[in-house]
Amino acid sequence: MSRVFLDYAAITPIDKKVAQEMEKAQKFWAxxxxxxxxGEIAKRVLEEARIKIARILHCKANEIFFTSGGTESLNLAIFGVVFKYKKSNSKIPHIITSTIEHPAVLEPIKHLLKNKEVEVSFISPNEKGLISPESIKKEIKENTVLVVIQHGNNEIGTIQPIRKIKEVIENFKLKIENSSRAYLLVDACQSVLYENISLESLGADLLVLDGIKMYGPRGVGILAVRHSVPIESIVFGGGQEGGLRSGTENVPGAVGLAKALEIATEMREKESARLTKLRDYAIAKILKPARLASESVAGGEISQLSLNGGLENRLPNNINICLSHFAKASRDESNKLDSEFLVIKLDTLGFAVSAASACHTLSLENGSYVIESLGNKNCGSSSLRITLGRSTKKSDLDKFISALKKIVHR
Amino acid sequence: MSRVFLDYAAITPIDKKVAQEMEKAQKFWAxxxxxxxxGEIAKRVLEEARIKIARILHCKANEIFFTSGGTESLNLAIFGVVFKYKKSNSKIPHIITSTIEHPAVLEPIKHLLKNKEVEVSFISPNEKGLISPESIKKEIKENTVLVVIQHGNNEIGTIQPIRKIKEVIENFKLKIENSSRAYLLVDACQSVLYENISLESLGADLLVLDGIKMYGPRGVGILAVRHSVPIESIVFGGGQEGGLRSGTENVPGAVGLAKALEIATEMREKESARLTKLRDYAIAKILKPARLASESVAGGEISQLSLNGGLENRLPNNINICLSHFAKASRDESNKLDSEFLVIKLDTLGFAVSAASACHTLSLENGSYVIESLGNKNCGSSSLRITLGRSTKKSDLDKFISALKKIVHR
Incomplete structure (x- = not known):
């Protein structure tokens, strides 16, 4: 049975051209x-990769740091900025973030909070999954060191108004004398394939990318840090990566990441348009007319389904639907039509989708905190994330929708 | 011009069979x-790799944690044990380590020391580069949480008496009631190719390996941690690797590391014997008779050279020679026959060797702290590390020795 993979937000396969570049780079193994x-040749190859990435991200080559992935990059950014701040400030640092960030943002922040190292403002999104710049404006204060907002959400695909959030930060800085702090950290792991995420265009001070989310190498990520940002290491040793990230450099990994970013940038516009069309086709077919989870209008090919997050400002590859109506209806008979059941049932029918994020499946019993943040508690544990990728065809979605119909209309 | 690479302690190329296994594993990309x-298949492939490694290291599969390399593993081990200890103990934790550890051990420990989070006993080696178990016995005390000793030194190749150090720790624990602490952390990155470094045979509580030092994948390492060791994360997120090391797992990396360890284990005895013979041939040819840097006997094909570290208890692939006599002699005329000059001069003649460790070249102006620890200050900045590998042939060493002769007898 040929399978249909619709879980590209969890991970992407490595692009053949990326794998080839990496294989070629294996000869620079020193x-x-x-x-x-x-050693010098290996260094040159590494630095060429760094330059390629810097050009695409519109920053200087020595503002690019290679890490082992998105999680390490985000932890380094958060801990690195906070600990550096604490060295020269007696006041407790303040972080602004949203309730729908990835665990690689929320967990290090919660760790700092538990140890009383920071104070944190957690911003809730509106029912469409958007963080309003106004809400950042309300929370920002003199001791704010970091504003951490994901560019594209990993569960519901919401694209945040990063540029406007940056303006809020800049306006605040203008009012406060001697305030050069409040750095903007943007997790762009999910949006790099579809959006212009250069530091310049977003106004980001720190930016995070991950190879596995962009058809690139496994175990390789990027943290871009503007020179103006005071930051320190969290892992110590040989002093590689300008002293910020010790550990022997992964040359083929860096080469692969540069290639993956180049390909993503080349394909961005066309692929975004193609997937947006496919996404909207599928959403319309499922929901007809497309509705928000918060609205309770019936209709669509599969009635009583609703979309988690708004249709606008959404990643081209993300569909996230709430099936709480069916979950509720079935609760009396089998109590089973929850996210996990749906994922497993669809899996047996040949479709790979997910309930929340892959990371989050580790503690699935709690439901999706991202979807719960949208205000509809019932959807948290009865939603499906369907994410499209480079191999996704219209026929895949047609097959998926018929399978979904069968399950919910059983 | 065909080049001779004699810097295998800095890094090893990836074994073709390892690369093939990793390529095959790319199909399990979920x-x-x-x-x-x-996802389940990818998980199974990952866990099979973990089981293979656990079998070779004589521990349980869930005592194996994949990381991004030796540096991260060592940082996680040190910070993870110290921070966990501090949660339930008001007394400041004590660490015992040696002055000749890798920067990935010394730097995190110095960082903790600077922040007054630990107290540390730094043990100096004897003139042969050996850490005496007796010196550990003198330093160990009730609040000792970690004894961190490298199995095989990366600069001078000394193999430490880990098993005897373990006995010292165990005997101490027997004397102190309720003392289950003082965990033994062993950095086995350099010795895995040549020695049995299973947790059982060494008595290690924590063990570190790195793919790049064992003809394995780049950006992949291992931290083995016995269940009995209380440890916490240093990077937070999705809770992968049993909660100890968040970040999407690198499946091909894990597969490659398991394969590299299998090959290393299969080849160990034969390759150790082959390289020991080559090493001793080269040392004899250079020094005839082999002498320690601390002795000042003249002789050998190149007179006035001496070996850094003892000939016994030495990694089969390590030669480290002091040329301080020539450095001193030349100081008056060109002041140039130091480690850096030698490495660059040999490089132009077609030989890749190193001064200290690759990490250490980043701050070479200070000379090698490892060699200085042996008691001969002059050798610190005028020594050469020549490390052999799987491709090294007798003729390579002959060519190298003639080149070296030419330089020092110029």
Whole structure:
């Protein structure tokens, strides 16, 4: 049975051209920190990769730091900025973030909070999944060191108004004398394939990317940090990556990441348009007319389904639907039509989708905190995330929708 | 011009069989945390790699944690044990380590020391580079949480008496009531190719390996942690790797590391014997008779050279020679025959060797702290590390020795 993979927000396969570049780069296997020719060549290959990435992200090459992935990058950004701040300030640092960030943002922040190292304002999104710049304006204050907002959400695909959030921060800084702080950290892991996420266009001070989310290498990520941002290491050793991230550099990994970013940038416009069309086709077919979870209008090919998050400002590859009506209806008989049941049932029918994020499946019993943040508690544990990718065709979605119909109209 | 690479302690190329296994594993590209079939298969592949590694290291599969390399593993081990200890103990934790550890051990420990989070006993080696178990016995006390000793040194190749150090720790624990602490952390990155470094044989509570030092994948390492060791995360997020190391798992990386460890284990005895013979041949040819840097006997094909570290208890692939006599002699004329000059000069003649460790070249002006620890200050900045690998042949060493002769007898 041929399977249909619709879980590209969890991970993407490695692009063949990326794999080829990495294989070629294996001949530059020496340690880039070595003084000899082999080391120098490896260093040059590494730095060429860094330059390519910097050009695409509109920053300087030495503002790009290679890490082991998105999680490490986000932890380094958060801990690195907070600990550096604490060295020269007696006041407790303040962080603004949203309730729908990835666990790799929320968990390090909660860890700091538990240890009383920071104070935090958690901003809730509106029912469409959007963080309003106005809400940041209300929370920002003199000791705010970080504003951490995801560019594209990993569960509901909402694209946040990062540029406007940046303006709020800048306006605040203008009012406060000597305030050069309140750095904007943007997690762009999910949106890099579809949006212009250069530091310049977003106004980000720190930016995070992950190879696995962009048809790139596994175990390789980026943290871009503007020179103006005071930051320190969280892992210590040989002092690689300008002293910020110790550990022997992964040359083929860096080469693969640069190639993946190049391909993503080349494909961005066309692929975004193609997937937006496919996404909207599928949403219309499922929901007809497309509705928000918060609205309770009936209709659509599968009645009583609703979309989690707004249709506008949404990643082209993200569909997230709430089936709480069916969950409720079935609760009396089998108590089973929840997210996990749906994922497993669809899996047996040949479709790979997910309930929340892949990370979040580790503690699925709690439902999706992202979807619950939208205000509809019932949807948290009875939603499906369907995410499209480069291989997704219209026929895949047609097959998926018929399978979904069968399950909910059983 | 065909080049001779003699810097395998800095890094090893990836074994072709390892690369092939990793390429094959690329088809299991799904996120191992996903609930669907693709995710489950990826998870199974990941866990099979973990089981293979656990069998070789004589521990349980869930005592193996994948990281991004040796540096991260060592940082996680040190910070993770210290921070966990501090949660339930008001007394400041005490660490015992040696002055010749890798920067990935010394730097995190110095960071903790600077922040007054620990107290540390730094043990100096004897002139042969050995850490005596007796010196650990003198320093160990009730609040000792970690004894951190490298199995095989990365600069001078000394193999430490880990098993005897473990006995010292165990004997101390027997004397102190309720003392289950003082965990033994062993950095086995350099010795895995040549020595049995299973947790059982060493008596290690925590063990660190790195793919790049064992003809394995780049950006992948292992931290093995016995169940009995209380440890916490340093990076937070999705809760992968049993909650200890968040970040999407690198499946091909884990597969590659398991394969590299299997190959290393299969080849260990034969390759150790082959390289020991080559090493001793080269040392004899250079030094005839082999001497310690601390002795000042003349002789050998190149007179006035001496070996840094003892010939016994030495990694089969490590040669480290002091040329301080020549450095001193040349100081008057060109002041140039130091480590850096030698490495660069040999490089132009077609030989890749190193001064200290690759990491250490980043701050070479200070000389090698490892070699200085042996008691001969002059050797610190005028020594050469020559490390052999799977491709090294006798003829490579002959060529190298003639080149070295030319330089020092110029």
């Amino acid at each position: 340690n880039p920190s070595s003084l000899h020719q082999e | 996120n191992p945390s996903s609930l669907h079939q693709e």
